[in-house]
Amino acid sequence: MSGSGAGPAGSRAYAGIYATVRRVPRGRVATYGQIARVAGLPGHARMVGYALSALREGSGVPWHRVVNAAGRISLRSGDRPMDAVQRFLLEREGVCFGSGGAIRLRQFQWRPLAGAGSRPGDQTRRKEARS
């Protein structure tokens, strides 16, 4: 923290990231880009991972529910045991993995707008019109 009352913008953004991750319901997973987008940082998926890297045990943030767009765990390379732990935690919450250890995002990716318009059959991804 930066001592001064108004710390760097980063700290504030991190809070939003943590809050968003906390909103992920149990048995569901979200991607870094999605978290960043809901947190108000569109395109800053990398920072989400960086923020999570600063997390510690007991922070109360379900970091294990956050995976990359490939539906695979992205923990820093080298710490493979951690990957197994995350996979175990997710499976314990009811998340199913496909061959190779990839999660079926089609079925488990968290939907921030749950309830309003969640229509089965319409799997169209929000691809908003972009210029």
Added chain:
DNA sequence: ACATTGACTTGTT
């Protein structure tokens, strides 16, 4: 103050 790396995503080849 500059260069490098990092729990990523998306578009193009």
Added chain:
DNA sequence: CAACAAGCCAATG
């Protein structure tokens, strides 16, 4: 469908 490259911001050396 798979591989490559560019883009983004922050922390560390």
